[in-house]
Amino acid sequence: MIDELKNNTLFQKIFQSSMEGILIVDNNSFIIKANPAIEQMFGLNKEEVIHKKVEDLIPQKFNEFKKEKNQIIEYSHVVKNTLKHLESRIVETDEGSFLIIIRDVTKSKNVEKNIIENEERKRLALEVGELGSWEWNLVTNRIVRDEYQNFLFGLKAKDDADTYQSFLDKIHPEDRENVKLEVSRAIKNASSYTLDYRIVHPDSSIHWLHEKGKIFKNSKGKSTRVIGVTHDISKQKNTEKKIKEDEEELRNYALKLEKKVKERTKELTTTVQKLVESNLSLEDQILITKEAEIEVLTSKLLLDNIAQNFPNGVITVVNDNCSIDYIEGEGLEEMGIKGLVTKGTIIDEIKSFSEERKLRFKEDVRKTVHGEHLSFEIEFNNNSYLVNTTPLLNKEQKIKQALFVYSNISEQKQVELKIKNSLEKEQELSKLKSRFISMASHEFRTPLSAILSSAILIKKLNAQGKEEKISNHVSKIRSNVKNLVVILNDFLSLSKLQEGKVIAQPVSFNIVDFSKSLCEEIESIKKNGQTITFQPQHQNIEVFLDPKLLKHIIYNLLSNALKYSEEKKNITFKIVQTNQKLLLEIKDQGIGIPVEDQNNMFQRFYRASNASNIEGTGLGLNIVKQYTELMGGIINFKSQLNKGATFYIEFPLNEKK
Incomplete structure (x- = not known):
């Protein structure tokens, strides 16, 4: 039978041209014949293969291998220090010999490995951002969640896939219709959506979730699936609620305090008015009755006691000549004027007052004496005071004096400042999380979708004559994996910077040779016709810097210049x-940076408004700035829209060794 096959022209053509390796082995496991694919697959020539034991190419013993007839055996084999993954199948001929077919599956195995590793990177990235991911198949109406998404819903990691209705059942009744309406609208318009809603866990606890979803269509334009990410914002919502409650409590406290101050000011005004009238007519009253004297003394004693014990403040009466007629209160010591300002003191003689404060005080006295009631705040001796003034009438019903009541409101101001700072911090945190969610969902989804599509096409193209297309798809996978690695490296660098783990380790080296090497390294990412003109002042410039940090800085700025410039443009x-x-x-001669974006370009996750369609994380320039400052340098730039941008970095020329 073997002799007939050898003489068969069709078999010979198949045998010689097959991409798969073919061996003919006798019953004693010696190789009788091997096609050219075997020689290429194992890096051997024809003489090295013929009469060789088949166990040298297939690790399994031949007698055991014969028992696996028509079964596919998978194994690995090292060829010239390179690990190859192979599949073999054995067929027995009529004459007792054996036909063994061997196929090289190394590429597909490596693709599978890359896909698994990329999925793990995606899982780690989502886990760092505390994000849950999910996918809803609109055709089968099944929702598949990752482990963290199940955790956000209070479910066990091994719970079965969900349906859309069972998902709606878990949403808080007050939010359910809104979620249903927004998702339906997004599916109808094949657009993305963003939602905040409450979810009810199996233990009846309620949690706030922030969700972003994107609709995907098939080739006919019909929506077929929804992919999204979810983040727990319960802490943020609870903080906002607490801030509102604190603001309301502070508002009520301020109203009560204001009411109390007005009541006490009114009481004091009445008392002082009576006292002034009593003092002006004291001689007449003494002649009329001794009882009037007692009443006046009692009133004065009451006023003194009230004024001296006026809490956290000062009461003073000033006449129309800007002279102090009366001053008392617990706040005199806090203001630093106790014993320095007394009855008869003229405002211009108060040494602890600046000229500007003296002018303001006299102007307030003038307005009050003319009948105005004033209320304002001042800062004095690192304290805040609420000042209320009231005009005082004498017995002729003429205004000759002004009552000033100073209330220390420093504690209230500190509470207001703390609440304001807390609110600003929460708002900034919310903005950063929103930027991260938006960026991560976009920057990870694009390369992963490309990798998945290429892997599927490779599987379909696994046949003779499709090698070029398979190679193109493998290149796409490698490119997108490289993009993912760049994104994850940015996240890792930012994390280390925030934790204070990045320390400059300078060494001496020639920066000119260093930069030439970087220019050569970046050649692979140039667009068609792009050039880099390197212009060092000297051929040998010794510096004392951290080469790893400097490489990241220069590589990032050069890659940005290439990325944001068109083809055939020069970078200097x-x-x-x-x-x-x-x-x-x-x-560079690229798209430039809009003026309104230039003040924010070094912030985390910030991207210029004209770069939204170009891939990027918004972290590169932030990391470059921090690395520059770690080595004692400064960075700035100039840019004109559609004319390009120029970045300037300045380092101290420290030649220490």
């Missing part, structure tokens, strides 16, 4: 040495 890279300073300049 200059290095200049001046007196004790090293200057780096990187200039």
Whole structure:
């Protein structure tokens, strides 16, 4: 039978041209014949293969292998220090010999490995951001969640896939219709959506979730699935609620305090008015009756007791000549004027008052004596005071004096400041989380979708004549994996910077040779016709810097210049040495940075408004700035829209070794 096959022209053509390795082995496991694919697969020539034991190519013993007829055996084999993954199948011929077919599946195995590793990176990225991911198949109406998404819903990690209705059943009744309406509208319009809603856990506890979803369509334009991420914002919601409650409590306290101050001011005004009238007519009253004298003394004693014990404040009466007629209160010592300002003191003689404060005080006296009731706040001796003034009438019903009541409101101001700072911090945190969720859902989804699509196409194209297309898809997978690695490295760098784990470790080196090497390294990401013009002032410039941090800085700025410039554009890279300073300049002819965005370009997760369609995380320049400052440098830039941008970095030229 074997002789007939050898003489068969069709078999010979198949045998010689097959992409799969073919061996003919006798019953004693010696190789009788091998096609060219075997020689290429194992890196051997024809003489090295013929009469060789088949166990040298297949690790399983031949007698055991013969028992696995028509079964596919998978194994690995090292060929010239390279690990290959192979599949073998054995067929017995009529003459007692054996036909063994071997297929190289190394590429598909590596693709599977990359997909698994990328899925793990995605899981870790979502876990760092405390994000749950899910997918809803609109055709089968099944919702599949990851482990953290199940945790957000209070479910066990091994719970079965959910339906849309059972998902709605878990939503708080007050939020259910709104969620249903927004999701339906997004599916109808094939658009993205963002929602905040409450979820009820199996233990009846209520949690707030922030969700972003995107609708995907099939080739016919019909919505077929929804993919999204979810984040627990219960702490944020509870903080906002607490801030509102604190604001309401502070507002009520301020109203009560204001009411109390007005009541006491009114009482004091009445008392002082009576006292002033009593003092003005004291001689007449003595002649009329001794009882009037007693009444006046009693009133004065009451006023003194009230004024001296006036809590956290000062009461003073000033006449129309800007002279102090009366001053008392517990706050005199806090104001630093106890014993320095007494009855008869003229405002211009108060040494602890600045000229500006004296003028303001006299102006307030003038307005009050003319009949105005004033209420305002002042800062004095690191304290805040609420000041209320009231005009005082004499017995002729003319205003000759002004009552000033100072109330210390420093504690109230501190409470207001704390609440304001807390609110600003919560708002900033909310903005950062929203930016992270938006960026992560976009930047991870795009490369992962490309990887998945390419992997599916590779599986479909696994046949002779499709090698070029398979190679193209593998290149796409490698490119997108590289993009994911760049994104994850940015996250890792930012995390280390925030934890204070990045420390500059300077060494001496020639920055010109260092930069030339970087320019060569970045060649692979250039667009068609792009060039980098490197212009060092000298060929040998010794610096004392951290090479790892400097490489990240220069690589990021050069890659940005290439990414935001069109094809056939030139990027200029200059290095200049001046007196004790090293200057780096990187200039492009790209899209530029809008003026309204320039003050925010070094903030985390911030991207210019004209770069929304270009991939990026918004972390690169923030990390570059922090690395520059770690080495004692400064960075700034100039840019014109649609004309390009120039970044300037300045380092001290420290030649220490």
